[in-house]
Amino acid sequence: MSLQLRITLMFGLLLLVLTSISASLIHSFLLDNLIDQQKNELVLKGQTWIDKNNDPTESVQPESIAELTRLFVSNRKVEILLLGKKKKVLYTTLPSSNLNQWLDVLDRKAEKRKDKNIWIVGDDDYVVVNLPFKNDEKQRLILGSPVRGLKDVRLELTQNIIIVLLIGAVSTILLSFFMTKSMVRPLNQLEKEIKKVQFRRFSEVRHIPARGEISEVSESVYSMAQELDRFHEIQRQFLQNASHELKTPLMSIQGYAEGIRDGIFTDKSAEQGLDVIVAETNRLKHIVTDIILLAKLESEEDLFHASFYSASELVSKAVERLHPLTVQQNVTITVRSLSTDPILYVDEDKILQALLNIVGNALRHADEHIEIRIDGGKRHAIIEVIDDGEGIPDDLLPHLFHRFVKGKSGDVGLGLAISRAIVERSGGAVDVRNGTVAGAVFRLTLPLRPPTQS
Known part of the structure; x- marks a missing residue:
């Protein structure tokens, strides 16, 4: 019925x-x-x-x-x-x-x-x-x-009243039938749109105009379909990019291994080939490790063990670990606190990895200097990483935190995606914009207390 x-x-x-x-x-x-x-x-x-x-x-x-x-x-x-x-x-x-x-x-x-x-x-x-x-x-x-x-x-009056009541009741039921029809019509249309979602035809889902609570449901279904379509496209691109990233080192490894086996590469050439095989194997291992880590960050629940840590200490640890790279590229890093040192409620190792990825990305694009600003709030602290490089192309900016998206000097394209997953799973947020003069500004918002207290 x-x-x-x-x-x-x-x-x-x-x-x-x-x-x-x-x-x-x-x-x-x-x-x-x-x-x-x-x-x-x-x-x-x-x-x-x-x-x-x-x-x-x-x-x-x-x-x-x-x-x-x-x-x-x-x-x-x-x-x-x-x-x-x-x-x-x-x-x-x-x-x-x-x-x-x-x-x-x-x-x-x-x-x-x-x-x-x-x-x-x-x-x-x-x-x-x-x-x-x-x-x-x-x-x-x-x-x-x-x-x-x-x-x-x-009896006569009662009969007349009953007749009037019945006429009114029948008229009201007929009116309610047509009013209900106009109310149920959007639900029937929504059912058809939801079936499109069922068969993964996300891009075909239309927004159904309606009023009241049905309008909210319609908006939710449409937004869900758009998000699923975007996620489906990201998954497709992920498979394509992952296969491409894995295919390149595998081809190098296969080429040199077959050349050594067939005697094409001998002596120094064979040694160089073995070095390439080892390097590409390490690269493959790095890519696979990052993919597995990203999958864990997006699925496993008990991966984070948060406690209270000083924001300045976490930033200092990240800068210390990147010191050899700063010396090599001749880039200076300045850390500036805009308020009292905030105490973050985070997983130390995970946030440190996110900072290493973001500051390391800034190092690859900075010309001479990177500034890290730390500011505290009531419920969240803000850490900004600002470099003086060329900035991020406008067409790349909205997709920068997606998997296998990288700039001209990027490595694999998983570092920033891992950083975003870590920050969001920690109860914070991360975004990026180009600076007013030059370079890029990465902004991390991290919690100061557990989610139940926030």
């Missing part, structure tokens, strides 16, 4: 229950309301006639009786009983067979049901008004209207 039909059925069932309860309550209270209205009407008309004919010195004239009859002629059936002194019947509309029953009820002061204005006379219930006449409690004007007639009116 479709979502649209389920929502409509649930809404219709709820509306049916509410309509039934409403009709039941109306049916229950309607009779009481009609009885009250009938009683008030009888009191009003009876009292009006009594006020006109309340002179104790005059007897009831035929004209007064006729006026009393006319007063109730337009009403529903109303029984009139006018009693004089000693319960003498002055006038009545009751048949003689019922008169004695009414008088008996009057003698018993009316057998009552729920309401004191309801009299049970024979098998019928009556709404009764008992009014004193001529200021004498013994002379009474008794007016009675059968409850059966009010019940018929109640």
Whole structure:
């Protein structure tokens, strides 16, 4: 069953229950309301006639009786009983067979049901008004209207109300069906787009326009598809680049090994070939080690063991390890703290490796000088590595931290990708931009406390 039909059925069932309860309550209270209205009407008309004919010195004239009859002629059936002194019947509309029953009820002061204005006379219930006449409690004007007639009116009114409620309910259900259709349509379209994701057709996923929470879901699906498409492309490029990087040293190794085996390279040439084989083997080992490390950084959970370390000490260790390279390339490194030495909450070995990769990259591109700035904040510390080289080409800048992406003097293209993985797994962030004058600026944001305390 479709979502649209389920929502409509649930809404219709709820509306049916509410309509039934409403009709039941109306049916229950309607009779009481009609009885009250009938009683008030009888009191009003009876009292009006009594006020006109309340002179104790005059007897009831035929004209007064006729006026009393006319007063109730337009009403529903109303029984009139006018009693004089000693319960003498002055006038009545009751048949003689019922008169004695009414008088008996009057003698018993009316057998009552729920309401004191309801009299049970024979098998019928009556709404009764008992009014004193001529200021004498013994002379009474008794007016009675059968409850059966009010019940018929109640049934008629209830039927009309139920018809109106049913028409309203049907109209509301039809309206909700079309409203639900407009709400469910984006979900049906989203289902088709998600199936594209299922079959890895990420680039074909469209953004479905919608409103409210569905709009957020649509935006999430579209963003997810774009991210998956980008990741899929990165994986494809990774396989291509990895195969290329591995293929080059393997070809060199194979070429020299076959040449030595076949006697093509002898003496010094053979020695040079063996040196190349050893160098390319070490290069292969380095590439494979970096690939394995990057895979571990992106997948394994218990790889990091964080503790508190001085940012200045970590930077100093990285500079010391790179000292031979700085002397060789004639580049100076200056470390400058812009605030009190921040204490980082990181894995020392991993962050040191990330710093070595980034500062080593700066060394390959710097002309004469590298500046490392350390600044502390409330929750994070910032380490900036600034070189005075040529900077990074604009087309390379967005992809610099991707795997196997390298500049003109790069090595394998995994160092910066490893650095980014280490920093992000540590709860920080890394980005790069070109300097305002020259060179590149690498910015590392590292945490000062565990993630739960941040």
